[in-house]
Amino acid sequence: MKRIAVAALLGGLVMFLWGAVSHMLTPLGEAGFSSMPPAGEPAVTGALTANVPDEGLYMFPGMDERARTTKEGQEEWMRRYAAGPSGLLVYHPHGGATMNARLLGTELLTNILAVALAAWAAAHARNYGRRLALVTAFGLAAWLSIEVSYWNWYGFPTTYLLAQLVDQVAGFFFAGLVVAKLVRPGTAAA
Numbered sequence: 001m002k003r004i005a006v007a008a009l010l011g012g013l014v015m016f017l018w019g020a021v022s023h024m025l026t027p028l029g030e031a032g033f034s035s036m037p038p039a040g041e042p043a044v045t046g047a048l049t050a051n052v053p054d055e056g057l058y059m060f061p062g063m064d065e066r067a068r069t070t071k072e073g074q075e076e077w078m079r080r081y082a083a084g085p086s087g088l089l090v091y092h093p094h095g096g097a098t099m100n101a102r103l104l105g106t107e108l109l110t111n112i113l114a115v116a117l118a119a120w121a122a123a124h125a126r127n128y129g130r131r132l133a134l135v136t137a138f139g140l141a142a143w144l145s146i147e148v149s150y151w152n153w154y155g156f157p158t159t160y161l162l163a164q165l166v167d168q169v170a171g172f173f174f175a176g177l178v179v180a181k182l183v184r185p186g187t188a189a190a
Contacts, residue, residue, distance in 0.1 A: 007119040007182040011135075011175035012112030018171045019107065032160020058089040088154055094161065114138070117177045122176070123183040131180035132173070139172030140165075152172050 023029030036044060052058065061080040066073030097103060118138040122131040143165050151161040 003183050004116065004119045004123055007122075008116035010110050010182070011115035011119060011178040012108065014178050015111040015115055015171045015175040016108045018174045019111070019167070020168050022170070028163045029164030031127035046134040048089075048091065051092055053093060055092050055094075058091055060085070060087055060089065086155075109177075111171075114142075115172075115179065118172065118175070119179045119183050121180050124185065128180045128186055131183060132176045134174030135179050136173045137167060139169040143168040144174075 035041075061077060063077055064073070065094040067077035068074075077172040115135075118135040121138075122134045125134050147156070147161055147164040147168070151158065
């Protein structure tokens with residue numbers, strides 16, 4: 001277990017560093033994102049400030065109680081959704097930090113925990129190549145489970161989807177280089 005813990009810490013740090021490189025030094029971090037036209041942004045943010053007081057994740061058009069409980073309401077909502085506009089809005093009415101110690105610490109911790117799971121699984125593989133492939137597969141599984149669903153259900157841009165494929169798989173691959181070296185068969189039982 002000590003080898004798994006060390007592999008999780010070091011591999012999680014490698015994944016964290018990859019995330020910094022991929023988001024600050026490559027176009028991966030911004031792929032698929034668009035900015036509002038500068039002339040229209042004040043009108044949109046003003047309307048949000050005036051009409052949406054609470055922080056949250058909003059879907060529009062929204063579903064009211066009638067849309068949730070009646071067939072007619074559901075059909076009306078589906079028509080409104082199909083007609084557009086539709087979307088998701090992650091909303092913070094009072095702004096927030098773009099980067100601080102709490103955000104960076106949370107990212108590092110979640111990277112370490114993800115690599116810990118992959119390291120535990122990799123400890124059951126017989127050789128370096130299989131351990132590396134297994135850890136890398138965790139990145140592909142995460143991408144398929146999360147990012148492809150966002151693309152499928154919420155219309156996230158394909159450019160974003162493909163950038164996340166590279167980012168997730170590469171992050172787990174680089175972490176896997178460390179994990180595959182440190183863990184061995186039987187490590188998980190020790």
